[in-house]
Amino acid sequence: MTSDQPAVRTVGLHKTYSSPDGDVPAVAGVDLELARGEFFGLLGPNGAGKSTMIGMLTTLVIPTSGQACVCGLDVVRQPVEVKRRIGMVSQNNTLDNDLSVAENLEFRGRYFGMSGRDARRRADGLLDLFNLGDRRKATPYQISGGQAKRLMICRALVHRPEVLFLDEPTAGLDPQTRVNLWDLLRGLQADGQTILLTTHYMEEAEALCERVAVIDHGRLLACGTVADLEESAGAETIITVTYEGAPPADVAALRGRDGVSRVEVSDGQVRVFAREPDGLLGELVSVGAEAGIAVTDAAQLRPSLETVFLTLTGREYRE
């Protein structure tokens, strides 16, 4: 019985690639657990180890050490059993270019044990649902990027997998396609589908995921609900006020106040980093008014997944 096992479970999972420049640790000891029916987001910058994680969970990347199980099945020892239970949408277009759009789905069904007739019927049904019905005879070369992505999601769903893996599913898609895809994924999850998605779009994780984990340099830096992470250590509200002319001298008094961690004063602008921001914005405006200095702009950036993400992963450029 595998139905009471977690959908995904990894313990001390490592993957090290050897390269001419020495060993490169892509995943360095990840412990992760996903419940059945959960919508989970794996967030990280490029090269953080997200795709390697998905690769290991989908049996295509062999872990260097540690253990990974999907539906209670070990990905290294029972890869065929695991593959029967998963669907995967990779970043690259991996459609079968020798087959038509409909045949891509038909043969996927047949690979998973459906009869030819059932597989064709299933393919037709899914193509209509995904608005690809009029492209069924096209080849993968003839369809747009958004259509190709929809087709890949269709293909991953043909055999109704227990766990659906999506590796940056909306990268490179236009906003319409992205939002429609989100709706679709929400619908699937409402129907009980377990989904593990990787992304570096914060709004995507916020819009879809019940729980997220931030990964960088192959390690999990934080894991929890979006609200948990936003409240976690290091998440601060940033208040920025721009004055007409030099900022009033009194703003320096905010330094050292409880809940304020930093005050930056530059040409005409004050930036206050605070965990307890209540009333600070009003105070900055009235301090200016008292000194006869007009405020030209004011903004308050609440802690968001993005500020958490940047706090955790830093701001240096990634490949």
Place this chain on the structure above:
Amino acid sequence: MTATAEAIGHAPAAQPTIAKTFAAMMARELRVMRRNFFSTFMRVIMQPLLFVFVFAYVLPKIGGGAFGRAAGSLTFSTILVPGLVASSIIMQAMMAVVFPLVMELSWQKSIQDRALAPLPVPLLALEKIAAAGTQGLIGGLLVFPAVLFVHAKGQAPAVHIDDWPLFLLVMVAGSLLAASAGLYLGTVIDPRQVTMLFTLVLLPATMLGCVYYPWAALDHIRWLQLAVLLNPLVYLSEGLRAALTPQVEHMPTWAFLLVLVGGTVVLCRLAMRTFTHRVLT
């Protein structure tokens, strides 16, 4: 949206087994082969067709004796039939596996599509060998009409099959050997160097594969007769010579069968291993 999700949830019941998945993959190969039949097999038929046209029709007509009776009562076309069938099998089986593989293993890694099907990856390699072997076999059979019937008057090849099981065994083993070699080479060479494979492997293999002369005739050039033993095509040419034109001197049966069958087993295992290493990282 929930209606969509519900509809997606209604997948037909399916009980995947390794055998069903393997069969479905073979069905996919046959579908693609059927669709591209003309372009796939034209390229393999053209070369032998033109060859027999020039050497068994044009040259005997214009050159008289030089390309007439080559050795005793043998016509050159009799020498060519097994050789051209053998080289077509090798060419077709290797191309059938190498070309798609280069695409599948390139940066898009479209091989992932098949690799995620519920089949052990080494069996996916075996499926590729079986499919390419089938193409090689069909390619070889399609060449027969050309090599049997295109010739000048009096230049007909003397072909008769006494031992059908031997003929079939040689055809099948030769096709699988070529497909295994193709898969092995396709997984160890850099995809960008694939044209080199044809220049450095297939062309010399064909010219020095006892296609246009029997192996026994090479005893005048002893070093070459020994050197070509490294070429698998020699054993297929000689095996077909034994099966189709037994009157022409040929290699002993045990020798070509040992290499064709033993070589297939060894290369197949090797290719399964290298393929698995390329697909799984």
